[in-house]
Amino acid sequence: MTQVKAKNRKLTIARAMAESIAMEMREDEKVFLMGEDIGELGGVFGNTRGLYTEFGAERVKDTPISETAFIGAAVGAASDGMKPVVELMFVDFFGVCFDAIYNMMAKNTYFAGGEINVPMVLMTSTGGGYSDGGQHSQCLHATFAHLPGMKVVAPSNAYDAKGLMTAAIRDPNPVIFMFHKALQGMGWLGTEKEAIVDVPEEAYEVPLGKAAITREGADVTIVGITSGVHHGLKAARELEAQGVSAEVVDLRSLVPLDRETVIESVKKTGRLIVVDEDYHSYGMTAEIIASVSEVGVPMKAAPQRVAYPDIPIPFTPVMEQWALPSADKIVKAFAKMKETEK
């Protein structure tokens, strides 16, 4: 992969992830990679480009199509002192490797009385919008955030992607790194320009467990995860035209969850909309709303969630586009809140 050398350079999330992994591999020989097509191809989502050429097949291992085998192997290697970074190509494929994730990766440290660390990173793609069907388009944020014992991060732009990946690799705990296909800069679903941002060449960490206020506002807090952040930013610009000042919070980490930043924002605005491409029920949206409600933050209107309807994701383009969260749905949710305030 050609390096981006220009001053004030920008990176896509795909390039930012690859750059972080390469820098950590240069520093620490225990870091190695496994997954399907992550070698010579550089990953179907572009996030391992250049690594095979620089580090070779010993440290960048293309695996057979058996998540059961290579994610199990990664848990074993991590429990034995290595620092594997593995890719579950689509998060939807978790079923065949969930024993390794849920019962071993997340729990080995506890089962071993703290004597074993499991310093691995599992990176996995999320999201739909390009008619890839219900087994290639889910987000499943809550499925991973629900289980104690793992950290879970989900960047919305290239700066955070590099910093969160660096922090994830260095963290002694297992970290799930969830990246949205539409934000990779690979053209799968068009390109989200605001995900391509300035990225420093040097190594840096974005702390795991710290949300970011992406846009300041006074009238409503819009909390987003990955694609939801960009829908929220577009909605905020539409609301601004209506004279409404929206604050947008990028969660960045699902576990640990930065409840404090969300609560402080809602204390200021008194209104809350949570945007997540994961399913409506039992999800991160409910967790965020509960976190604000249970500490008794006074609210001017009932909080709203803009999430995926509780249906398997349709293949048919018109049906899928109908179901996806959007800026328009956020603006409508805000209008509904204002209606109830009258």
Place this chain on the structure above:
Amino acid sequence: MSTEVIVPNDLWEEDDEAVITSWLVDDGTSVSEGDMIAELMVAKIQYELLAPASGTLSILKEIDDVVAKGDCVAKIG
């Protein structure tokens, strides 16, 4: 005098059109010859576009624009 940034005829094999998936430097900033400045996607494969000269970049084709081989996507002056 400015240099046109042309999509090279040998960047990919077929004559398919490409879509611009990223500009990796801002419009109006300076670039050096050989810097990677943009990415183009053809059938899920990405190709790198390098600066043919040094100077200030003026972007003519935006992200998500469809381009063909031989198209001028920017100028460097």
